[in-house]
Amino acid sequence: MDTRSRFIAVVGDRLPQFAAQESIEPAVGHAARALGVAPPEVRWAATDALEDRGPELIAGAAGVWCAPGSPYRSLDGALAGIRWARQRGVPFLGTCAGFQHAVIEFARDVLGYASATHAEYGGEGELFIDELLCSLVGQTMDVDVVDPELARLYGSPRARERYYCRFGLNPAWRAPLEAAGLRVAGVDAADGDARILRLDGHPFFVCTLFVPQTSSSEARPHPLVTSFVRAVVRLVGA
Numbered sequence: 001m002d003t004r005s006r007f008i009a010v011v012g013d014r015l016p017q018f019a020a021q022e023s024i025e026p027a028v029g030h031a032a033r034a035l036g037v038a039p040p041e042v043r044w045a046a047t048d049a050l051e052d053r054g055p056e057l058i059a060g061a062a063g064v065w066c067a068p069g070s071p072y073r074s075l076d077g078a079l080a081g082i083r084w085a086r087q088r089g090v091p092f093l094g095t096c097a098g099f100q101h102a103v104i105e106f107a108r109d110v111l112g113y114a115s116a117t118h119a120e121y122g123g124e125g126e127l128f129i130d131e132l133l134c135s136l137v138g139q140t141m142d143v144d145v146v147d148p149e150l151a152r153l154y155g156s157p158r159a160r161e162r163y164y165c166r167f168g169l170n171p172a173w174r175a176p177l178e179a180a181g182l183r184v185a186g187v188d189a190a191d192g193d194a195r196i197l198r199l200d201g202h203p204f205f206v207c208t209l210f211v212p213q214t215s216s217s218e219a220r221p222h223p224l225v226t227s228f229v230r231a232v233v234r235l236v237g238a
Contacts, residue, residue, distance in 0.1 A: 006040050006041070006062050006232065006233070006236045007040055007041040007042070007043050007060070007061055007062065007063075008028060008040050008041070008042050008043070008061065008062065008063040008064070008065055008232060009043055009044075009045045009057075009058035009061035009063070009064050009065070009081065010024060010042055010043065010044045010045065010064075010065045010066075010067050011045050011047065011050065011058070011064060011065070011066045011067065011077075011078055011081035011082065011098075012044065012045075012046075012047065012066065012067030012068070012069050012072065012078070012097070012098075013046050013047055013048075013069055013072055013073050014044060014046075014069075015069050018068070018069060019214055020067075020068040020069070020095070020096060020164045020211045020213070020214055021067055021068060021069055023211075023213040023214045023216065024042065024065060024067060024213050025042045026213075026216070027212070027213035027216035027221070027222060027225045028040060028042055028225065028229055030216045030217060030218050030221035030222075030225070030226075031216070031221045031222070031225045031226040031228070031229040031230075032229050032233075033218070033221075034221045034226055035226065035229060035230055035233065037229075037233050040062065040063065040229065040232055040233075043058075043061075045057050045058050045081060046073065046077075047072040047073050047074040047075070047077035047078045047081075048073040048074040048077055049077065050074065050077035050078070050080050050081050051074040051076050051077030051080065052077075054080060055080055055081065055083075055084035057081075058081060058084060061085075061090060062090065062091070062232045062233075062235045062236045063085075063090060063091040063092070063093070063228060063229075063231065063232035063235070064081060064082070064084070064085035064090055064091070064092045064093075065092075065093045065094070065095070065098065065228070066078065066081065066082055066092070066093075066094040066095070066097070066098030066101055066102060067095065067096075067097065067098060068095060068096035068097050068098070068164055068165075068211060069096075069097060070097035070100065070101070070118075070120060071120050071121055072097070072101075075101075075104075075118070075121060078101045079101060079104060079105040079108070079109075082094070082098075082101060082102050082105040083105050083109055085205070086102075086105070086106070086109075086199065086202065086205060089202060089203050090235070091203060091204040091205075091228055091231035091232050091235060092202070092204065092205045092206070093204075093206055093207075093208075093224070093225070093228040094206075094207040094208070095207075095208050095210070095211050095212060095213065096163070096164050096165045096208075096209065096210070096211050097165070098207060098208075099169075099197065099207035099208055099209045100118055100120075100129045100165075100167055100168070100169075100209075101118070102182075102197070102205075102207045103128050103129055103169060103173075103177065103182070103197070103207070104116050104117070104118055104128055104129060106177065106180070106182050106199075107126070107128045107173070107177070110180050110181075110182075111176060111177070111180055113125075113126045113128075116128045117129075118167065119131050119167060120167055126173075127170055128169070128170055128173050129167050129168065129169065129170065130167065130168070130169075130170040131166055131167055132165070132166055132167060132168045135165075135166045136163035136164075136165050136166070136168075136209070136210075137163065137164055137165065137166060138163070138164070139162070139163050140160060140161065140162045140163070141160070141161065141163065141188065141189070141190070141210075142158055142159070142160055142188075142189035142190070143158065143159045143160070143161050143186045143187065143188065143189060143195045143196065143210070144157060144158055144186065144187050144188075144189045145157050145158065145159055145185065145186045145196065146184065146185060146186060146187060147183070147185030147186065147196070147198055149198075150185050150186065150196065150198065150206070150224070153223045153224065153226075153227050154223050154224075155223070158189065159186070161195070161208070161210035161211075161212065161215070162210055162211055162214050162215055163209065163210045163211065164211050164214075165209055165210075168193060168194070168209055169193070169194045169197075169209075171193065171194075174194060177197075181199055181200035181201065182197055182198075182199050182200075183197065183198055183199075183200060184196070184197060185197060185198040185206070186208075194209070195208065195209045195210060196208050196209070203231055203234075203235070204227065204228060204231035206224060206227075206228070208224065212224045212225055213225060
């Protein structure tokens with residue numbers, strides 16, 4: 001892939017004045033400048049457009065970020081964008097709804113549960129993403145980073161993160177997902193529920209139930225966003 005392809009495709013549907021979306025591009029900029037590189041272009045890819053046109057809509061992207069803001073206009077479109085990044089080894093970051101939909105994509109395409117579902121959409125099937133007992137919208141909470149590599153990136157085994165979500169991983173499916181390679185890398189410090197996932201054998205495939213972009217700043221870029229941007233730059237060359 002050549003340097004002209006250095007853009008990040010953000011899979012999701014734009015919502016007006018939604019901080020968890022509006023902070024994505026600035027966070028990418030914070031990370032890039034901290035790395036001493038020009039910020040990659042950020043291009044949004046609407047989920048219904050992905051369903052209509054397929055992954056060719058994001059072909060050439062050096063990174064894919066699946067954004068908060070579900071229910072998406074097209075569940076299938078969102079899953080197509082995630083699958084494209086997973087199968088091609090393109091750096092991927094899924095935050096909030098991005099975490100949830102990455103689980104559904106993996107459950108359907110890797111575990112073979114074609115009817116794996118998300119409670120937000122209703123319908124029948126294996127419920128991989130369920131409504132949390134307590135909504136995390138607007139909360140800032142401690143996360144224990146149990147993956148050694150991510151703990152190294154954070155510089156600490158504990159982080160404090162902001163949330164905008166009401167849905168999370170159904171604990172009943174944690175073991176099958178981990179056995180297939182989508183491993184829990186961070187957990188809620190209070191109850192041990194999954195908050196970060198990382199895919200084995202992929203250059204960078206990280207999903208967070210929280211929204212790291214909202215706590216990024218020029219002075220303190222978020223370490224996970226910085227690692228994602230580093231992977232993007234590495235893929236195409238600085």
